[in-house]
Amino acid sequence: MACSKPSYDELQENSLTTCSICLEEMENPKALPCLHSFCLKCLKKVAHPPGSFICPLCQEKIPLPPAGVDGFRDNFFFNQMKERKAIFTTGQFIMPCPSCGATDRQVAARCMDCNGFLCQQCVHLHDTIVPLKVHTVFTLDELRLGAGDMMIEHTRPEHDYVTIESATEGQLAEIKKLVTNCKGLSHQIDEAITKTQQVKDHFQKAADEAKKQLDNAKDEAQKVFLKALKENHTANTNKLAEIQTKRSEKIDNDIKSLQNLQSRLTNAMDVANQVIQTGSKHDVASNYSTLCKNLTQLQESEVRPTVISKGFGVVKFKPSQKSRVESVNLGTVLSSRGRKWVLEKQIGMEGSGKIKGGLGVAVDPNTVDIFIADFSDKNIKVFDSNGNYKRVLQGNLKIPHDVAVSSNGLHFVTDCTAHVKVFSADGKYLQQFSAISPYGISSDRGGSQLYGLTIDSDGNLLVGSDNKHDKYISKHKQDGTHISTIETNICPWHLGITTQWRIVVCADNTDTNVEIMDHTGNLLHTINKPKDAKSWRPCGACCSNDGIIYVSSSNAGDHGGIYSFTEDGEYLGCVTNDVIHAEGIAMIDDDRLVVAQYGYPAKIFSYVY
Known part of the structure; x- marks a missing residue:
């Protein structure tokens, strides 16, 4: 039965027949484990036993067989393409006859039992010699129509076998x-x-x-x-x-x-x-x-x-x-590497603006005002960009934990309850909404407490939640509409968002890992203790516009530190060890950092050259 075959023009366009070393049609092609093929003579120039060599195309390290280059598998597929090239183009194919050895005769057919091409003279011999008469021989015209793809039936009943059609279908x-x-x-x-x-x-x-x-x-x-x-x-x-x-x-x-x-x-x-x-x-x-x-x-x-x-x-x-x-x-x-950071000032040291239990911190992208969640006073204290106290944000907050400010001035607060509290730019309470677990259960029904807050570049709010059963980050529009939820391995105590939309998750100081995930929840990198950190209990994270992640490390009994990393988790260096019980951290601008310290005033650091 005839079957459709591609023309030689299609085969000719395929680059598989050209050696990438000599740029000519391959001779005695050898196939490497990476599936690239080269001339035998060319491979011998680049691969010398013992050991291994690098594939000239993909740079993969290739181990040499015990027999050297000759031990690689022959690229029989190339030889078949070469045969088909002659058959598809001219219908003529001249090669040494494997039966009689003649080198000047045109190939006329192929014996499927001898697994070789035959000249016309050998075809006649197959028709006259009794043992050869039972061989299956196809002419070139029959081969062009796909006759060579048919499988000869296995005739020995004592053998267990399956047809090649059945074996290769799957x-x-x-x-x-x-x-x-x-x-x-x-x-x-x-x-x-x-x-x-x-x-x-x-x-x-x-x-x-x-x-x-x-x-x-x-x-x-x-x-x-x-x-x-x-x-x-x-x-x-x-x-x-x-x-x-x-x-x-x-x-x-x-x-x-x-x-x-x-x-x-x-x-x-x-x-x-x-x-x-x-x-x-x-x-x-x-x-x-x-x-x-x-x-x-x-x-x-x-x-x-x-x-x-x-x-x-x-x-x-x-x-x-x-x-x-x-x-x-x-x-x-x-x-972006090699910055030297120095303490600029401490804020919230006295008076109405005194900070007693600083946890979360955020910076208004428009006014550059600094917002600090005060765990002890149960409010949000607001300072200008220079650290001068301005006002306090109150609104029946239970235990303020984290704060985020949108580009249109809305203030979002988590207070260790099951709701996110929303305030207007002038501090007026507007509404509250729940986070949604991966199983579609709202935080107020599932007994979850909400912790970390951050806003991505699209203005959507990411809310960290934790309860006895699961830990997750719930994504919402600013009106509270739920968008999606991803699970986390650690408690999302504080959150950061990078320029590449990667989410940085810091747990409370009971977990020593910081995780970097993509927006679908896939874990990309884990940040472990820096080699020069005396103590390492990461609590807060923020990201700069030039792609640097800053992590604050807390230790109530000793000085902590602020450390910098790339978005791929590569350690860059220590910003400062001049912090105690550091919690939330935020960028004031590209040159300044503000960090909250639980039980101590907040600190602003700037870098010098």
């Missing part, structure tokens, strides 16, 4: 399913490459702008202390170049890694699709194990595409505040 279906799943991963990789390239472009633009400002500062002061000016400019330029070189190398390596992953995935999918589209049943059965292993490994979590933090693309130049005449110090090239 295998082919599984390969198709894996290829379909890989398409989604391919899309993720494309997005990751695009976003990483955007970070690179953003970083280059920032570096160019910093260089421009640096050069302008140099020109303004060029007439004064020219020699010292040039020395300072050179030092800053070198520092900027060093930062740019290291960061660019990291970004380029990430892009290369993603591209290599995409190459591996594309190659595996190409091989699988070739088996699906043009492979015989024998091809499916022979390739099934290797294909499924590679396609499955490529979908495992460790090869999922990741995008570096936006903070990695931050670099700027801050001009010196000193007179250009008095000093030749132009300023300093700044990276």
